[in-house]
Amino acid sequence: MNRKQVKELWTKPVPETKYLNADNVARYRLILRYFYENHSKLKYWLKVEEVHEGVMNWELLSGYTLEQCQRDLEVLTEWKNLNSRHDGGRATTIEEYLRKRYRYQITPYTIEIERMLESLENIQGYGGSLExxxxxxxxxxxxxxxxxxxxxxxxxxxxxxxxxxxxxxxxxxxxxxxxxxxxxxxxxxxxxxxxxxxxxxxxxxxxxxxxxxxxxxxxxxxxxxxxxxxxxxxxxxxxxxxxxxxxxxxxxxxxxxxxxxxxxxxxxxxxxxxxxxxxxxxxxxxxxxxxxxxxxxxxxxxxxxxKHRFGISRKRELDYLGQWFLRLDELTDAERLFAHTYGLYKTRHFQGEGERTSDSADMSMWDEVPIIRELRSRSRVHRKTGGTEAIRDRKEQQQKAKQAFLAEKSLENDILQKWLRLGTFKVSELERLTSLERKFLLFWISRCIANRSRTTRTPDGLEIVLQVPGDGKRAYLTCEDGTLEMPDFGFVVKEVSGK
Known part of the structure; x- marks a missing residue:
C-alpha cells in the first residue's frame, strides 16, 4: 500500500470500532477482550464454546446463552473484528461437517484497538518524565x-x-x-x-x-x-x-x-x-x-x-529592640542602630508656592496664574518619542559587570573547594567564617532540613549530607559579623556526577 492509498483511508469509516458504541457493547467488549488476552498467550483460534465459557467465568454477564454468543461472534465477524474458518476436525458424519461449526481469530485492527483501550485503562494522569x-x-x-x-x-x-x-x-x-x-x-x-x-x-x-x-x-x-x-x-x-x-x-x-x-x-x-x-x-x-x-x-x-509570615506577632522582637536602645548611652550609637534597623526614610518631594501676581488677600485662587509642571507617565510601557536618540555605548559598564560577576563566582568557587577539601566536619570544628561562608553554610542547612533524606546538591556537582546531633549538643559559630548559636551539625561534602 503506497502513501496515496494510506491517505485515502483517512476519509473512510472504520467498521472495526462499531462494537465500542453498539447496543450490546458489554457483550462485544468482553468477547474481544477474551480474544485479545488469548492472543497474548499465543492462542489464536477459538471455538464458540471456549469463548462462551471464558466470558461467563468473569461473572459480568447473567443469562448469557451459547446461542447469543454464536450470534455475537457472527456480528463481530461482519464488522471485521474477527476472522472465521470452518471447523471440521471432529466431524464423524457428513451432516456434522456441513453443520456450521467455526473457529474465530481476532483481526490485527482489533488487536491494536484493544491494546489502546488497555493503555487507556491504566492512565491516571499525564505521566511522562524528563530523562x-x-x-x-x-x-x-x-x-x-x-x-x-x-x-x-x-x-x-x-x-x-x-x-x-x-x-x-x-x-x-x-x-x-x-x-x-x-x-x-x-x-x-x-x-x-x-x-x-x-x-x-x-x-x-x-x-x-x-x-x-x-x-x-x-x-x-x-x-x-x-x-x-x-x-x-x-x-x-x-x-x-x-x-x-x-x-x-x-x-x-x-x-x-x-x-x-x-x-x-x-x-x-x-x-x-x-x-x-x-x-x-x-x-x-x-x-x-x-x-x-x-x-x-x-x-x-x-x-x-x-502567607506564614503574615500575621506573626513581632512583639518579642520589638521588645528586644527597645531594650537594646535603652542600653545605649551615646546618641551616635542609637542613630547607627536606628539606621541599621529601619534604613532611610522614603524620599518625598514637596511643591512650593508659585509666583503671586497680586498682594490682595481677597483675590480668589481661581484668579491666580496657574503653575505649570510637566508630569511624566508612570506607565511601564515604553513609548517612543518623536525624535531620534543616539546609541549609547555600554561596553565599559558591561565589562565591569562581567568582571564583578566573575570575581564573585571565583570567590564562591574557592569557598566550595575549601568545604570539599575538608570533606567531613562539624560546626564546633570551624574557625572564624566570613559573611559569604556563613551564607553558604546556612543555605545548606535550610536545604537539607527541608529534605527528608537530609541531603542536597549544588549546581556545581557537590552533594551535602547534614548530620543532626542526636544528643542535642549545641555549638557557637563565629563569623566576622557576629556569633551564632546552633546545634552542632555535622557535614559531609563530596563531589558527585551530574546524573
Missing amino acids: PTLLERLSGYVRQIRDTDDWKDGEALLLWNDLQLAFRQLHENASDYLASLQTGKAEELMLTDQFLVFKDTLTHYLRNFIVVLQRTGGQLEAVLRETEADVWNRFVQKVVADEARLPSLEEMIPDEERFERHMEEWSIFVHWFTGKDMEQSDVVFLERATKDSIAKMVKAALAIQE
Missing part, C-alpha cells in the same frame, strides 16, 4: 551515524529503530510531564505546605534536565548542521536495504517510497533540534517551558512562605 539520558543517547546515535562508513547487514536498521524510539520517548514524555505540572491537581498541591518539601527535589530535577538539554541540544544541532546531507542519505538508504531483506508475508513497499518516508521522519528529527527556516527549534521551546515551570514553583513557594 536526560535520552538526550545523551540520541547524541551518541547521531555521532555513530556520522562516523560510520561501512555498515554491516542489519546494523543500520537496528540503530534507526533505537533512534526513533528514544526520540519518540523524549518529546512525548517531556510534553506529558510538563503538562502534568499545569493540571488542577498540581495547582492544588502548590497551595499546600507539603509543596515546600517537594519543591527542592522537583526544582533540582528540572534544573538538571535543563543543563543536559542546553549542553547536548547544542552539540546535536552543531553535528546535524555541519555534517553533509550525503552522510544521512547513505544511512537512510542502508536502512531501506536492511528492511528489504526482512521476509514479510504482506505486500512489499517499493524502496523509493520507503526511502521517502524515512527521509521525512529524519527531517522531522533534524528540525526538532535545528529549527526550520526562521522558526526556533523545539529544543528552545522545551527549555523555555521547563524554565517557566521552575519559575512557577518558586513563585508558589514564596507565596506559601509569605
